[in-house]
Each structure stands twice: as C-alpha cells, then as structure tokens.
Amino acid sequence: MMHFENSTQAIYLQIVEYVCEQIILEQWSIGEKIPSVRELAVKMEVNPNTVMRSYEVLKNEQIIFDKRGIGYFIAPHGQSNALIYLQQEFTSKSLPQVFKTMYLLKMDITDLQQPFEQFKKNLDT
Amino acid sequence: MMHFENSTQAIYLQIVEYVCEQIILEQWSIGEKIPSVRELAVKMEVNPNTVMRSYEVLKNEQIIFDKRGIGYFIAPHGQSNALIYLQQEFTSKSLPQVFKTMYLLKMDITDLQQPFEQFKKNLDT
C-alpha cells in the first residue's frame, strides 16, 4: 500500500506519523485495537521489526499501550498525545529551520499563504 | 563555537547553510577568499573532512570556487546562487513537510506569525 522511497526520513518514523494521523483523523478511535505488528508490516510492506520499533516510540509517547499477547490499543489520551507529539516535532525540528531560511530569503509569513492554499487544493485530487 | 547536536540535519549541510548565510548577509564579500577548510573546521569544531564535503556542495552549486593551492573564493554570482540554493531546498524539502503537518494540526498560516516574530527577535540577542 505504501512506499517510502521518496523520503529521507526513517521508515519507522514515517509509520509513527502515519499512526498519529489515523488517530487524529479518527480513523482509529480511542480504546480500539490497532493493527497488529505483523498486520501493519504486511500492509506497509516492511519488516515486522520496523513496525515494532514504531510502536515502541508510540508507546513511549503514551499514544498507544499494549496488552501482551493480545495487541496494541489506543491509549486514554492517545489522540491528544498524538497531537502533542506532532506539534513538538514540528516546533522543535521543522519550524526553526523554516524560519531561518525565510529570514535569509527575506520572506514574510504572508508569502506562504498562496502556496499553502495550493497545497490544500492538491490534497483533494 | 558552534554546536550542531540539536538539529537532525547533517552537519555538513548545516555548514553549507552557514556559508550561504555569511554570503547572503554579506559578512563575506564577493570575490573574497573564504576561510580555509582547516580554519572553518577549527571554528566549527568539526572534522576537516566535514567542511571539505560542504565546500564541495557549494562548489557544485557555483556558490564558491577554488584556486588550487590558494583557497576557496566566492563565485561571481555567489550571492544570488546562494539565494537560489536556499530557495530550492526550502520549496522542495521543507515546505511540503511543514504544510502536511500544519494541515494535520489544523493550523493556519497566521498561526506562524507570532512565532516568526519571536524568532526574529531572538536573532538580535
């Protein structure tokens, strides 16, 4: 279903983001069982160990929790924790770099308005 | 003088950006000799090989050129090439990631206004 070839980011981190996305968009709801390590591995066409690693990160962030021998489930505050996680990554990793470049290029925030609208349009197609 | 531990980006790319910055902000003027690989390596507290790699990227982008046995110099259109390089990196790499996250976090462009002002203030200090 998914291929990761185009991105420089580690696959297991992309899967972390994918799971966060599903939870935030409420494709998977709170308390619900999420795909097993092996299931998701098949779907994502990666090794189970890779998914395992993603789930470990998500567990540390208290986005999911595990019942041994049964599976992984979305944690009580899973959705908000997922939002917090993505937000933290965004503010600490993406934003500073973006701002620095914008400063050098003498760009203003408003210069992003039009490309952002364009981006959102492309999502629909 | 500089620490790179906080960023996820490769050190040699951070140095590329640093050099672009110096050129764009005209800390280093056109045609002028820029620091030798060894000098910059000492200043940046990194391995000379790392600086070497950065200079190779900059040479490919025609931002600097080398006179063998003498040193590296800012290329004729160094400043504009630096701007172009940063802009390309920005539009192709940073922006798409940023937009995707902003969409998920239901953020608007205007939400960036305040953090950006904050960022620019911090530059002065």
Added chain:
Amino acid sequence: MMHFENSTQAIYLQIVEYVCEQIILEQWSIGEKIPSVRELAVKMEVNPNTVMRSYEVLKNEQIIFDKRGIGYFIAPHGQSNALIYLQQEFTSKSLPQVFKTMYLLKMDITDLQQPFEQFKKNLDT
C-alpha cells in the same frame, strides 16, 4: 475487576500470587473449593488459559489439588505451602535484585521503613 498492565511480571504469576494471598489471608479456607478456572478468568478479565496455567503452578506447589469434573480445592497443607512458595520466590528472585540496586543507590535498610509504612496504610484504603 483487576488490571495487570502496570506490572512487568507475567499475568499468570500475578494470579498465582493472588491465590496465595487469598489462602494466606484465609479468604478461602482449607479444603474449600476455590473459584473455577472460568469464574476466576471472568473476575480477573483474562483468558481462561491464563488462569489454567496459574492453577497448574499452584498444583505443582501442592497449594491446591483438583478433583476432576468437580473443581479445584485447597490442599491439606495449602496455606503453609503458599507461604513457603512466596518465601522462596522472595529470597531467590526479589531480594538479590533489590539488594544490588540498594547498594548502587547507596540506600540503607532503614530507608525502606517509611515507604513500607506508607504501603501498609494504602492497603487499608
């Protein structure tokens, strides 16, 4: 009724301890029939197989015995055997680990006094 998620110990061993506890505290009396595998499984919200495994351990330790088709009963010396079992586990598994950590943390036995009192207080509530 019970949740085991917080502990690192295997669920079936926690159930073994639970049964020992009931017997030692004489919640279940000697010679009496104890809950069936299914009953306890429902109460503990675990798989019957898990309780089954616990009962097998308890049978090996001669803490309980089974009358086929009828159920499990507390063995003649069930209470003392339960005490012996817990003591053995304690001295061979828990204590060495605890002592090693206490040594590293430069803790003294007396440092445990206050937390232990606290623990006993919490039992009443």
Added chain:
Amino acid sequence: MMHFENSTQAIYLQIVEYVCEQIILEQWSIGEKIPSVRELAVKMEVNPNTVMRSYEVLKNEQIIFDKRGIGYFIAPHGQSNALIYLQQEFTSKSLPQVFKTMYLLKMDITDLQQPFEQFKKNLDT
C-alpha cells in the same frame, strides 16, 4: 566478559543497568566517550544491535548523548540521571512487589537487615 544466561531480564536492559552502574561508580566520567556500540558488543558478547538498543534507552533518559560518526558520551547530568533512572525503576517495579510479599509473609523491614549485611559481605569476595 559477561554472560546473561541466569537472568530473566532482557539483555539490553541489563546492559542499560551496567552502563548506569559504570557511570554512578564513576568508572566512566562525565563528558567522556563511552565504548562504541561495536566495542561494547564484543565485550558483552552480544550483537551490536542489542547494545544499540540499550544506548537508545540511555539516550532517551538523557544519561548519554551521541555525536554522529564519533561516538556516545556521558551527558551533562548523566550521573544524576542514571541515579534517577535506577531509583524510578526500583520504586515503581521492585519495591511494590517486595512490600506486598513482605506483608503476606508478616515480615518486618528489620528482617532484611541481616540478609543485606550478608549480601554486602559477599560483594567483597
């Protein structure tokens, strides 16, 4: 040098404890480079991936940090963070179980005094 066969705990967690131990006992000092993943793997007679996993945990706990391509180093507050880590593990995982058993066995804290002294004596030999 080391074998882990006797313990039920995961090897990578035992290595985490080992590293904490070295730091706390100041065998390795703050800011200093610790053995590379491959070095420690050879010494511990385990797969490099296993040591890698231990170092990841230690990095999360801010006990060590990494300079890519150079190695791992003891973090600024590495020693105190190591203490905190061990203490947390101790209080949350070991203590409750110990206390519960002691309660059932009608033991008192003072009953641990003599075995603890014995344990410390055995360390010298």
Added chain:
DNA sequence: GTGGTCTAGACCACC
C-alpha cells in the same frame, strides 16, 4: 494468534 527479544548480516550517511 499476539508482543518481545535477539542474531546475523547488509547498507547508508557521516566523521
């Protein structure tokens, strides 16, 4: 079936 650990070995980016 589930999660969890470990190995062996490969490959990459970086220093």
Added chain:
DNA sequence: GTGGTCTAGACCACA
C-alpha cells in the same frame, strides 16, 4: 572508524 536503519529469520512467553 562511528552511529543508524532495515531485513530475514529464529525463538520465547503469553493469551
């Protein structure tokens, strides 16, 4: 040389 990621495959404990 260093860390970091990924695969393939094995084995275990647990439900």
